[in-house]
Amino acid sequence: MNKAWWKEAVVYQIYPRSFMDSNGDGIGDLNGITEKLEYLKELGIDVIWLSPVYQSPNDDNGYDISDYQAIMEEFGTMEDYDRMLARAHELGIKIMMDLVVNHTSDEHAWFVESRKSVDNPYRDFYIWRKGKDGKEPNNWGSCFSGSAWKYDPQTDMYFLHLFSKKQPDLNWDNPKVRDRVFEMMNWWCEKGIDGFRMDVISLISKPEGLPDGIPGETGYADSGCANGPHVHEYLKEMNRKVLSHYDLITVGEASGVTLEEAKKYANADGSELNMVFQFEHTGGGPEADNHYGKWDSHKMPLPVWKKILSRWQTGLEGKAWNSLFLSNHDQPRSVSWFGNDSEQYREISAKMLGTCLHMMQGTPYVYQGEELGMCNAYFDQLEDYRDIESLNAYKELTETCGVSHEEMMGYLKRISRDNARTPMQWDDSANAGFTTGTPWIKVNSNYPKVNAKQEISDPDSVFSYYKKLIRLRHENEIIVYGDYKLLAPEDEALFIYTRMLGTQRLMVLCNFTEKEVSIPAEVTEQIPADAKLLIGNYSKQKEEMLQAYEARVYAYHL
Template identity: 40%
Template sequence: MIKKWWHDKVAYQIYPKSFLDTNGDGIGDLRGVIRRLDYLKELGVDIIWLSPIYQSPFVDQGYDISDYYAIAPEFGTMADFDELLAETKKRGMYIIMDLVINHCSDKHEWFQKALADPEGEYADYFYFRKGKDGKEPSNYRSYFGGSTWEPVPGTDKYYLHMFAKEQPDLNWNNPRLKKELFDMVNWWLEKGVAGFRIDAIINIKKDTAFPDYPADGADGLVSCTKMVEEVDGVGELLEELKKETFEKYGAFTVAEVFNMKEDELREFIGDDGHFSTMFDFSAAVLSEGDKGWHTGREVTFGEWRSALFESQLEGQKVGFKANIIENHDEPRGASRYLPSYAQNPKGIKMLGTTSVLLRGIPFIYQGQELGMTNCRFDSIEEYDDISTKDQYKVALEAGLTAEEALEAVARFSRDNSRTPMQWSGERNAGFTTGKPWLKVNPNYIQVNAAEEEKDAASVLQYYRQLIALRKSDSYREAFTYGEFRPAFEDEKGIFAFTRSTPEQKILVAANYGTGEQVLELPSGIKKLLLSNNAEIKSAGNRICLGSCDAAVLELE
């Protein structure tokens, strides 16, 4: 494996709108990020991923970009961004931007020009197609519900949008459009960003015949992912993107990839892959329902563990995956992956231990290091997220009561992770002096950074120790390049694995069950490196783990 500068780094995702508001308008801003850089440095963060901060109407929280070269005034100015870049560099940290190039906003200049002249050159920046038999060109359902096709006013044409109708898809078959995108990417890299998190990128390849497929729902539509899965050739576009942009700058790239074909992993994240890494969603997809969130299911510990282990073994053959517990599109991991008896500081530390020490790049989402959890919303009106509102509607149409539909979306809503960061026990969790754009989780009184700073046994202090261990001179090599191997798979409720080099063998073991477990280790214990319970007992080659205990051991 070719060693890269980012292999031993720890990344942290900031959702700027909810991070810290410095001007009292209820919306987080870039000055808030600057103000908390030392907090992130102390946590052990190297790479900061900023969710979109570009100019946008915010139909989909900034993933609908109206100007790729401008900072949204809600977040500040380009001068603020330049200051942020300079301050991160002073601290030896890196900024990566969110790159949203499958689609743009319908308010973008390109789309406005396309609408003004539906036969002109800008129309070909998008997919303008005539309808079939007086209906849409094909029967695809968008990610946010309803047809992917929206009428072009004053014509017999429609335009394609795989997400909201305000997010028209960009035509990657158009060389001029591609050049515009590549120039923009290089502009940001020239400015000094270290790379990008790349949004929904596999969607850029379309079957331009737009064939119909058998419906998969009562609405007569089929998920647009069907077309993505059926079409070949995305690799050629991704390789062109890499060669024209990232490769020239040694940029770090992490891709959001769903619906990848089997045996394509090496092409995506191998030594010469399209990207540096890609997120591991193997656990996140387990609970998905086939008809929407209301058909989502509980996932057993065994299948969750198996999915992660399988993904780890697959990944280490070719490159590095990016490991997550949660992000801005997922509910909070502490509420999703922990059984009710483990939804406490000890259990949250256990979950962090078994994630951060996996092979790959750990991505921590803001508030994860505090143990932030899902937030209870009292009505659908309290939610902001476009996807949550669509799924509530889907649940009602499926025959659920309003109460049942609200319960269904509460489990999976993206707003669970978008509630304001909990900095203190003061009003609005210290996030803003104004009215927060989204409800603050009421548990901020107990779960907040200021309280956890003072408590040596807090989740925050434990995360600092966990990251410090991963990056320490003594164990950095083992946790970066050490072989991953599952352990104690026959023991019920045990999540355990080893990270080994020829010189060291480290065991990470956690008890997700309710009863005490004694593990017979393959060799004696050289050193207990970290534990979430000071009372853990070990002797010789045995260790006793109580419910929610986690331990990191160097073996002889």
């Protein structure tokens, strides 16, 4: 297998609005990130994925960009950005920017021009269509509820927005759009950044003729546009004109991606991207009777989850590269969704989840606070939520689908994106040390017990455990490059797999329940008596048994 620095790296995602506020306005900022770079150095990560910091009216928390080459005033200045980048590089930390080019803000200069007239030079930068029989051009739904089309009386036409009404989709079929995007990307690369995480990049090429989706399917705009007819052609062009000229890490958020498509996006020949984010393992189980998309989904049974992750592990082996993640700014907290965030099991299950993920083949992503075992906020009041997706869904499901307030609040507590966006918990002082002002969103009430200051000094903390996981990946090639094999696939409690590189072996055992579970005999027989316990989340192990949420990794040679 070809070696590369980005395969051996561990990436840490920062959601700037919630990371660290340096000026007391309640909003995280670039100087706050600079202040905390030593903390990330201590953790041992290699790359920061920085969620958007560009100029934006903030309809979708910065994913609606009005100027790609300016910094959002709330976050600071370009000088602040340059200082952060320079300090990160001094510490040996690379910076990966969030690239949001499926859409812009409706306040971007291109769109302001585009909507003026049908013959404006920027008209074809976006996707405009006449209505059909007094209705929208097709039946596509926005991923944020409602129609994917907005009527604009100025020219008596509709524009496409797969997300918010303030996020018009760019027309990637127009070569001038692609040229301007590539020009902007080169500008950032010349500044010295180290890569791009590409937001919903699988949606940039729309299906020919924009046909109707299948009625009744949730988010058919999304599924109808994913992996469109020219997406690989456009990414190859991006690679030729930008990416291949620099030593970058690139990951595409690829909603709706299949294993076969992923082999094209992240192919080993390097003609498109390094890796993709796929979301099969983050959704609800296939047996769940989902009426409302993600909102009433249930955690999938462990055998199904293992099968999905293992299919990606073995399916991409030698052909493409995996990205490994359990949480990000769009997901609930991983310990709340995949583990157990009760006081008794939060720490132990957070360590188990980290072990299960970080021992797989691929580049691991740590979402801010995951290394502390931060969990869902479980806000009781609707007014505490800030996320446009959550608020739109509340309105739609309670007003038109008959969902009660109590039921919808239950959905938000479990799965709202705001669960991942509460402020980083730095210490046990007011507002968890995030701000001296009023935070833009409430701090999780458990911050006096769950915070970085307490965990850094505790050798048994989740932070210290993550530090060890990251160090082990840097020290052991088998964790990065070894082959993967799932054992006991039908076991409903245990996730067991091996990693193989030459004569080296790792045996990874994880218990996803709060019960003690026997290790299958066919597994124990494979572990030699002289096997070394590489890492484990219990100080004392029981022979042939895994305790509640226990994780162990054995290393040995054949």
